[in-house]
Amino acid sequence: MLNQRLTAILQLVNTKHQIAVTELAAVLNVSVVTIRKDLTTLEQQGLLRRQHGWAVQDAPDDLNARLAINYAIKVKIAMVTADRVADGATIMLDSGSTCVLLADQLGEQQKNVTIVTNSYYIAHRVGDYPTLTVEVLGGQYQPVAQVGVGPLTLHMLTAFHVHQLFVGTDGFDPQSGFSGRNLARNQVIQAMARQADTVTLLTDSSKFQGPSLIQQFPLDQVDAVVTDQDLPSAIATMLRGALDLQLV
Incomplete structure (x- = not known):
């Protein structure tokens, strides 16, 4: 299962559809480096995509995107x-x-x-x-x-x-x-x-x-x-x- 911070990241991405790495770091009160590591973990599980400093939700009908919602x-x-x-x-x-x-x-x-x-x-x-x-x-x-x-x-x-x-x-x-x-x-x-x-x-x-x-x-x-x-x-x-x- 995902830890509390990873779950919070997923919820933010699913709410906003895309969110900057810097905003995630500020909201969750951790470093940008930590957020990047977290996003790598979530991307490896197919739960979101990383894109030029952003975390991005997949297309709504994409199964990875559906998995990420209320994971x-x-x-x-x-x-x-x-x-x-x-x-x-x-x-x-x-x-x-x-x-x-x-x-x-x-x-x-x-x-x-x-x-x-x-x-x-x-x-x-x-x-x-x-x-x-x-x-x-x-x-x-x-x-x-x-x-x-x-x-x-x-x-x-x-x-x-x-x-x-x-x-x-x-x-x-x-x-x-x-x-x-x-x-x-x-x-x-x-x-x-x-x-x-x-x-x-x-x-x-x-x-x-x-x-x-x-x-x-x-x-x-x-x-x-x-x-x-x-x-x-x-x-x-x-x-x-x-x-x-x-x-x-």
């Missing part, structure tokens, strides 16, 4: 969710940023798990963990999100059946449920759900501020939600009446 919270969600996955299990993961961190946790905990995913990012990121086996779905490649989508992906999914699917989301509405912002990726997520016994949604509480563009799942199609303690109490009460809610 510490997402790591906590991933750590707790890893306990839901039994050794020897076969699971499905979509391309959500918290799903990426869940794959990390499963590898770090040395669980023998097979992961079925359309995320080439996940496949590349966890490929060196000896206890993880990754089955990658083919399809039309979306280079920014690093995922496969389209008819071939949907067809390949029919060859698999798993007990657990873990997915992310982009928005929420009490009436319509969970929603996403990309039609092709949403279609794959919905097809994944048809091949899984249970659907567990992993997201930080910021996604409960309003709906996104395209409906993903109504509440009755989601079995569990793992999110953080900042979830509004009214939404928490509603979710507890409909599914398994875990707050971290």
Whole structure:
């Protein structure tokens, strides 16, 4: 996990989209040399870019940029969710940023798990963990999100059946449920759900501020939600009446 200063840098970069090294040093009361070392650490993890004296957020749909937003919270969600996955299990993961961190946790905990995913990012990121086996779905490649989508992906999914699917989301509405912002990726997520016994949604509480563009799942199609303690109490009460809610 990132230390407090690295987390603060990420929050500042994500808020401002770009920020000067000198401003970071002043705000955090450390030297420019220290900030440069911190930025190198964050850049090596793919959480931001360095550019001529600036720290810069990646494009909004870039998975590294999405990982950086509320990173510490997402790591906590991933750590707790890893306990839901039994050794020897076969699971499905979509391309959500918290799903990426869940794959990390499963590898770090040395669980023998097979992961079925359309995320080439996940496949590349966890490929060196000896206890993880990754089955990658083919399809039309979306280079920014690093995922496969389209008819071939949907067809390949029919060859698999798993007990657990873990997915992310982009928005929420009490009436319509969970929603996403990309039609092709949403279609794959919905097809994944048809091949899984249970659907567990992993997201930080910021996604409960309003709906996104395209409906993903109504509440009755989601079995569990793992999110953080900042979830509004009214939404928490509603979710507890409909599914398994875990707050971290």
